[in-house]
Amino acid sequence: MVHAGSMYVIQKTERTVVELELDNGITGLGETWGTPDAYMLAQRFARQWLGKDALDRIALRELFGKTSYDNRFGRNGLATHAGLDLAAWDATARSLKMSLAELVGARRRESIDVVSTLPAAILPRAVTRKELTDHLDVLANTRLVVEFALQQVRKSGFRSFKLKSAAYSPEWDWKLLNELHEAMPKARIRFDPNANYGAATATELCRRLDTLGLEFFEDPTGELEGIARLKAAVKTPVATNMWVVKDEHLVPAIRRRAVDVVLGDLFMWGGIDAWRRMARVAHAYGLKPALHSVYETGIATVANLHLASALREVEYANDSGLHFLSSDVLAEPQEVKEGAMRLPAGAGLGVTIDRAKLDKLTLETTEIRA
């Protein structure tokens, strides 16, 4: 699949996979972004972790920095820490013979609904922005996206969708969302222009879209103030995974009544403990936490399933892009059936690496030992 949205048009994804081995021989799995910066930071942080206690993830987090001011690595640092942190949680849960969901809180659900992303346009290959906009100028092309969505329903029974928008043509988005609603009247549909519409355009478009009963508008426009004004003008819930992404953003969002849904990304929030705290605070003030994701391997996809199972605050379906990847690194295929994925059984994440698959996909590997 070619992913087309307002931020990029891509045909592949790169991830950093983390394997963390404890003294007791148990290995935990994690993953994070695959950028060169994240890969380099993962090595740096891993060296600091040697000899430390995986049971105490808070102490490991404090090695990275007690406050946001201490974080000299920005989003890359938080995301990289989250990748190692996930491996530490997995290793700890395996050591304690508990599932990750139980260690996070409880294993409340075995099946979690997941969301199928819908590209802004269906394209044969990754194209230039000019080629994309030429395609979007032909409104008849919206039918390709509708057909793609219906394929996902037939193949995996999806009930939830996220339409990415190129934020190029409100008329394209208006027409396409109406067609999707007509073709799948019971489906829950999110609309995500990644804040690339200006506030006035976004507000006008979202007011028109209000009648469709979409699940939520995700980052329809930019900055907390813009999104707050838009929220005040529409009935449909408003979500963000761009403007409430760290501790310091939560209280301003609560006070400003800026959003209804905090679509938190495990990596942007910096790990499980931070995500769990966010969920508790958001829920305490009537905001709904939900799990954001892009194109992650089965490791992070399953981690998100455990979080959704563990935390009663999570009600919405999880974002997931795993079903679009041509291959994964796990031995156990993580399938979407009837629009949902099941929590794997067993301790920790409940999954194992398929070494041959991982080797085939690996671009670079580094082993760090004491």
Place this chain on the structure above:
Amino acid sequence: MAAPVSIAHTHVHSLRVASGAEALVARVLATDGTAGFGFTLNLDAGAARDMAAWDALGRSRAVPLYGLLGGAYRKTVKALQDDHPAIAADWTALRKDILAGRHQILCIDPFAWGSVEMVQTIAAVAGAFDLSIALLAPNAHPWEIQYCAALAATLKGEDTKIIVRSIPARSSVPVSEEQGMGIGWSSEPSFSKIQWQS
């Protein structure tokens, strides 16, 4: 969230402690046979059972409470004498008051709030609003202080502390590395005389 432990049996027993006060002591028997204990002097059995479930889980996994909750922010906790009033256990009112800026410090009696999860939730909100947390050991009983220390270890915030109404014997309390709650039950001789139901 109660502790994620499979419970086979729970028994709550009324106990007269050395000071003359009545305590409720709970024993939770996990399905793997591990026993955990909890207590309260405010006669709300729910708090005692919640504590016992976490204690059973910690003992069955041979880890202290912080090992089940993600880790520890500190290995010792400041303990102070303070008359700061404890906040009434009314979550709706507390959320409004925090939003209105009516608190600088959240003085919480964890026994009144009833569960480890509730204390964790209040602490998460306190952290987001940059408020300090003080855990009140209402009767300054050694068990209360040890429970507060186990909880305080897991709460974010430089100012996190335990407060008691009387002058504390020591200004800081170590966080136990013992399994479960790490409470020294033998400090009350009558504890060992309880006839637990099987």
